[in-house]
Amino acid sequence: MSFNPSSFINEISPQLIEKVGNSKVLIAVSGGVDSTTAAALAYRVLGERVIPVMIDTGFLRENEANSVREMTRKVIPNLVVEDKSEEFLSALEGVEDAEEKRKKFRDIFYNTISSLARKYGTTMMMQGTIAADWVETQGGIKTQHNVLVQLGINTESQWGFTVIEPLADLYKNEVRELARFLGLPPAISERQPFPGPGLLIRTVGKVTREKLLVERQANSIVERRLEGKGFSQYFAVTFDSDCEEDLEKSKEVGSKVKIYKSRATGVKGDVRSYGHIASVESPISVRETVMKLSRYDITHVMSIVSNKDKGKYAVAIRAVLTEDFMTADVPSISAEELKTIANEIMENPLVKEVLFDITSKPPATIELE
Amino acid sequence: MKIALIYYGGQYNHLILKNLKYLGVEAAVFSTDRPVEELNSFDGIIFSGGPFSVKDEISKMGNSPLYVKETHIPKLGICLGHQLISYVLGGKVKKATSPEYGLIKVEIQDNDTILSGFPKEFNAWESHWDEVIEPPSGFKVLASSHYSKVQAIVNHDNTVFGVQFHPEVKHTENGTLVFKNFISAIKK
Numbered sequence: 001m002s003f004n005p006s007s008f009i010n011e012i013s014p015q016l017i018e019k020v021g022n023s024k025v026l027i028a029v030s031g032g033v034d035s036t037t038a039a040a041l042a043y044r045v046l047g048e049r050v051i052p053v054m055i056d057t058g059f060l061r062e063n064e065a066n067s068v069r070e071m072t073r074k075v076i077p078n079l080v081v082e083d084k085s086e087e088f089l090s091a092l093e094g095v096e097d098a099e100e101k102r103k104k105f106r107d108i109f110y111n112t113i114s115s116l117a118r119k120y121g122t123t124m125m126m127q128g129t130i131a132a133d134w135v136e137t138q139g140g141i142k143t144q145h146n147v148l149v150q151l152g153i154n155t156e157s158q159w160g161f162t163v164i165e166p167l168a169d170l171y172k173n174e175v176r177e178l179a180r181f182l183g184l185p186p187a188i189s190e191r192q193p194f195p196g197p198g199l200l201i202r203t204v205g206k207v208t209r210e211k212l213l214v215e216r217q218a219n220s221i222v223e224r225r226l227e228g229k230g231f232s233q234y235f236a237v238t239f240d241s242d243c244e245e246d247l248e249k250s251k252e253v254g255s256k257v258k259i260y261k262s263r264a265t266g267v268k269g270d271v272r273s274y275g276h277i278a279s280v281e282s283p284i285s286v287r288e289t290v291m292k293l294s295r296y297d298i299t300h301v302m303s304i305v306s307n308k309d310k311g312k313y314a315v316a317i318r319a320v321l322t323e324d325f326m327t328a329d330v331p332s333i334s335a336e337e338l339k340t341i342a343n344e345i346m347e348n349p350l351v352k353e354v355l356f357d358i359t360s361k362p363p364a365t366i367e368l369e
Numbered sequence: 370m371k372i373a374l375i376y377y378g379g380q381y382n383h384l385i386l387k388n389l390k391y392l393g394v395e396a397a398v399f400s401t402d403r404p405v406e407e408l409n410s411f412d413g414i415i416f417s418g419g420p421f422s423v424k425d426e427i428s429k430m431g432n433s434p435l436y437v438k439e440t441h442i443p444k445l446g447i448c449l450g451h452q453l454i455s456y457v458l459g460g461k462v463k464k465a466t467s468p469e470y471g472l473i474k475v476e477i478q479d480n481d482t483i484l485s486g487f488p489k490e491f492n493a494w495e496s497h498w499d500e501v502i503e504p505p506s507g508f509k510v511l512a513s514s515h516y517s518k519v520q521a522i523v524n525h526d527n528t529v530f531g532v533q534f535h536p537e538v539k540h541t542e543n544g545t546l547v548f549k550n551f552i553s554a555i556k557k
Contacts, residue, residue, distance in 0.1 A: 003391070131383055135383055171384075269420065270378070270419055270420040270496065271420045271498075290471070291467065291470070295468060322540075323539050324384075326381060326538055327471075329540060361471070363470035
């Protein structure tokens with residue numbers, strides 16, 4: 001026996017009808033599979049009372065708002081896009097710590113939702129939070145922006161709305177099944193996940209507009225080059241290239257190890273770890289190298305694909321294989337293919353090197369922050 | 370059949386619940402402040418994973434030691450649960466010299482009971498700082514990995530089991546078998 005979308009809908013529909021009653025409900029849509037499926041489900045059950053809103057946070061991918069509108073035209077014809085990019089950008093510029101970024105983003109996000117709810121005359125909001133989101137947040141691994149009630153946050157007194165999360169018990173693979181059942185196009189049901197805070201948490205470390213631009217461009221290159229290869233998620237991250245060689249660890253793994261000043265998030269034995277990023281010149285055995293280095297204050301281990309002497313930023317290519325995003329493995333991508341991607345990214349003179357993240361989850365998390 | 374699932378806030382606790390649901394078994398989360406007698410209405414107990422170190426943080430695990438010692442229904446410990454059962458019943462648990470994260474090759478010495486149906490060697494996913502280095506007396510070791518020798522244990526009458534790896538995650542090959550085998554053990 002496994003997940004059955006039809007019995008799930010039968011189970012959840014009366015609950016939704018009871019909660020919403022005769023009111024309207026605002027639904028936050030990012031264009032990802034979770035929120036879009038939640039919106040489609042809400043439409044099926046509640047009809048025109050659903051008000052779908054997408055917030056442009058300034059951390060979206062290239063042309064994202066337009067492409068989401070295109071993709072969802074049939075299932076969410078009345079999607080409203082609210083451009084709040086300047087508000088988010090100016091508030092988050094200069095913030096360095098991953099958790100601080102996530103929490104700040106969350107606050108601005110729900111302040112925005114709150115004023116939109118008032119504007120549309122509702123005190124209810126729905127979102128596509130799934131099990132992996134609240135599990136990770138409650139466990140203190142990282143604060144997913146869309147987890148509030150599970151943390152004991154009273155949304156009614158803080159923002160004036162109650163929260164409905166119809167997908168909270170599901171994992172990504174189950175949401176995809178539900179999406180297919182609801183008739184969403186493959187462009188949505190099979191779409192790779194994109195986190196709510198978007199490129200903010202892929203612009204690792206201190207946020208600057210310049211670094212964000214480098215990241216947006218690199219992310220487009222990686223997505224374009226790795227699309228359709230069967231990876232569950234694939235993207236680029238950008239961080240400062242400052243690092244130091246570690247002789248002792250180099251000796252231990254049999255190849256030159258560099259430790260970066262930048263930190264990234266990991267999960268080791270159910271505990272959050274905010275350790276350093278490390279690169280290895282040419283790892284002999286990937287798993288053995290990652291295992292050895294993850295004993296230290298290191299969460300993401302990367303192999304070097306291409307580098308030059310000068311440049312402010314390191315860009316890492318990240319690709320993973322997973323169904324439910326609770327654990328993830330790293331696919332092998334040929335050196336030649338990685339090099340081709342790296343060459344294109346290196347055309348940006350600000351990029352000093354391109355790396356390939358070789359760390360599974362655990363000990364790393366999929367995203368870096 | 371009804372299984373009590375003891376939660377310790379581990380990343381995969383909720384996945385255990387879903388595995389059992391899809392196997393058609395009723396399971397309920399049981400918090401560690403509840404009296405041990407309440408477990409008598411259940412047919413089995415699963416102790417899940419979590420962030421604690423049993424040696425130093427057993428006080429954070431509530432009545433768990435009583436659940437292990439004073440109940441007479443089948444038990445399965447996963448990761449932290451495996452360490453808890455071992456520690457409470459007199460085995461040795463310590464900080465691992467090589468903590469294991471991600472893919473680990475587990476080699477089976479004995480396919481008995483809980484590992485019934487598994488191939489001789491399989492890929493499992495793990496995430497642990499501590500490890501069991503000596504099982505409690507009366508227990509035998511069923512499987513081991515290169516770095517961690519006590520990967521699965523069973524007691525003398527096949528009612529108490531422990532696995533260091535996570536059968537509830539998709540990356541563990543045939544992980545569901547562990548739950549199926551545990552359900553069979555309860556039925557016996």
